[in-house]
Amino acid sequence: MNNNDFDSGEPLPLNPAAVPRTVSQKAAALKARLAKILAASGTGTAQPDDRPSHFTLGIDRIDTALRGNAGVNGLPRSALHELHAQSKDHRTSAAAMALLLAQRCRALQADRKPILWISESGEARRQGRLYPPGLAELGIDPSAILHVDAPDSIAALRAAADGVRSSAMSAVIVELAGKKPKGLDLTATRRLSLSAQKAGVLGLLLRCGSDADNPLPTAAFSRWQVAAAPSLALEANAPGHPAFDITLLRHRSGLYGLSARLEWNRDEQAFRELPSEQGTPHAGAVPALAGVRADHPGMRAA
């Protein structure tokens, strides 16, 4: 504990009337400290406006489970989150999930800032590029997307750092491919995470083709795995609305093991939970033991 917080170095007051002043100072110092702790947990960040600090998926079970020790439903809006495609085949689902989360977050704002989408040009050429009419089909206005075609992962991360810092965007999504994208390390993600917190921007790191056993350590607030799920068939056995299987791999509050099958409803701009194939949906979040990191391999296997 930092004593300087309330010990201002003045000589001790002799007058008993001055004692309440010290008490109030102490209270102020404690409040400041609490604010600091809350800020670190992504809850009480000083917001430039009165927008909610968290965004939700629109499913009560998951949103409440995501409270952690923050006390607010959902995920913090001013933070970096990580989405991993389960395998290369699920890249489109992960991309859609990132865009939809950004869209939900954007919908909270009155001024509707744009979304910055950063991808590597080589990967986009090989694996398919973002198709704006498809965005419109998901309920995202394509003219709200600022698309950056970065030549490599380092340039992509730099562009993301700028985007997160500027507070002109509601969300910044950076898509990186491969097991070990160049330039992606703890420092880079820490930088993104801090800037996101400061500027009130949602940062989403989209990883495709990452190694499931050895995801690189990052400073992200949460890490999710996304996969495509069979949709609810429409009339005449037509493929239905987009469906996703999501799994929470780690969370700063120590949650893990949360998984769900979601369906995106474009008209309500919200997710809906579908029954999972295994039968009942997962029991929900289990808080990790204090002092045990949620990304500990043994814990994650649960």
Add this chain to the structure above:
Amino acid sequence: MVIMAADRQAVSLGLGPGMKLADARARVPDLLAFDHDPRADAHLLARLAEACERYTPMVAVEPPDALILDITGAVHFHASEDALAQDAEDRLDAAGYGAGWALAGTADAALALARHGLKEGAEAQLPVAALAMDDKTHQSLERAGLYRIGDLAERPRANLAARFGAELTLRLDRILGLEDRPIDPLRRVGNIVTERRFAEPLTHVDAALECLSELFAEAAERLNQRGQGARMVRMLLFRCDGDIARLGLETGAPTRDAALFQRLLRERIDALNDPLNPGFGYDLIRLSIVATEPLAPQQLRLAGGEDRQEDEVALVSQLSTRLGRERVQKFAPADSHIPEQGLLALPALSAPAPVAWQMQPPGDPPLRPLHMFDPPQRVQVIAEVPDGPPHRFTWRRKAHQVIRYEGPERIASEWWQRKDGQQPGNGGLTRDYYRVEDARGRRYWLFRHGLYGEEKANPDWYVHGLFA
């Protein structure tokens, strides 16, 4: 083969342009001859023209061997016009080029004087060849006893025009300074030009950048008076050995913000392929605002807080400066029903106001994929003939079992774009699109290229996109 040009030594030996190479070899057996390369000459001349921009922004190239500098109002850094010309000659001499020059009221007069080694005021002594008409005219003029421009000047114009054509009197008037012609300078001058000259050349890049920021602040002051903001800025750094570094900046919206300029400049410098090399130092730095747009003076918001519009423009400008303007894009719909042509990715710097996209009617699942392959990728499909849906397909060496499908959505080719497209068989291949879902829940957009039997005997299948 004929000699096109000769150096000083060759001229002193009596060789010169127009002489046959064989004759010249007979006189000087150890002559060094090189092939004439007009493009290299033109290139060199253009580089010299750029170097001459230190004197005036109005520099025009006059092929094959001349430069015209409009120094009107540009001599205040030199003692006189002659001193300026002498300075140019000295610099060219130091770089190894011999140059003849002349000053005159009109471009043509100066050109004629310089080409014939005369100085201002000696127009009358120029030979008639200075008119640069064809040889036949020159000969007939000389046959008429008119050897010098002075002889012609006294003649009545009407008679000359009747005998030799109006072209001759026009050229004569231009040489005599009675008529002027506009020159075509190398580049358009910016609206606002600010520059700094240094007695002691700047040898540090940082100092030069600092100077550019100051110049921009000066220019911004003037822009502010006009109610304009800069969209495009061009900067020239003249090195004292004649090399020029040029930098350009473009912003997403008109700006007068010096801090933004500084940030963009740093991005620009970082993005340079070969870094700035001050060498022996810069002795002149110039900044011109090439493109402007109206920008009303803005009032800050009383409550404070960030200005979103401003922030977005700054971000777009910064990213475009670093990555190139083509890499930062905004999407706009295009008027085509061919899926891959239905969109435009425009540079965000110059993107027009956002257009409303057609949003889908409620209830439908997404009918267009989120990721698209352009060009589409070939897949092996097992489907019923003639127009059944796909049952299985193999893509990237993996087999996929189709569980659900919807289709076909038939998209015809743009037959009106083709020659005789209205005739059967000439309109291009029709595509039948299917939305399919495989056993693991992944959704694909497949199409059959061509109608079975009618357009193609054995149509190919392609995957065109992936759904979420």
